[in-house]
Amino acid sequence: MHQTTTNTARILVLEPDDNARPMLKHNLQAWGWQVMMALDAEDAIQRTQGGQDCFDLILINQMNQTIDECRAIGQQIRQNSGVDSRAPIIIMAERYGADLEGQDIEIGDHEYVSYLEDGQQLKRLLQRLCSVY
Secondary structure: OOOOOOOOOEEEEEOOOOOHHHHHHHHHHHOOOEEEEEOOHHHHHHHHHHHOOOOOEEEEEOOOOOHHHHHHHHHHHHHHHOOOOOOOEEEEOOOOOOOOOOEEEEEEOOEEEEEOOOHHHHHHHHHHHHOOO
16 A cells, blocks of 8 residues: 655654665655655765755664764754754664663653664654654
């Protein structure tokens, strides 16, 4: 079933994993979001420097970094791009136990760590934070 929506939210995605990137982009687009992909922090900063490419939310895959490192990257992108300081940052946690699975935890002002149980959890969080349905 192909779903077409006209969501206006644009998501900046940092996904360094070559295997995961196409599927994540496909899912986000299928859910109706505009997606701008970046391979790493440097790529994202370069693309968004001075508001060249605007976005409403930053989605970061934790891959081989600490939560604090990912958070700092998101904050740096948000600051250098000139977007609203309330633009949410979501970090998709890489490794976690069953006790955290399925939780979305706010770790700062408009900053979240998502311990994904499934793709629907991410979709619901994005909908809530972008106010798009």
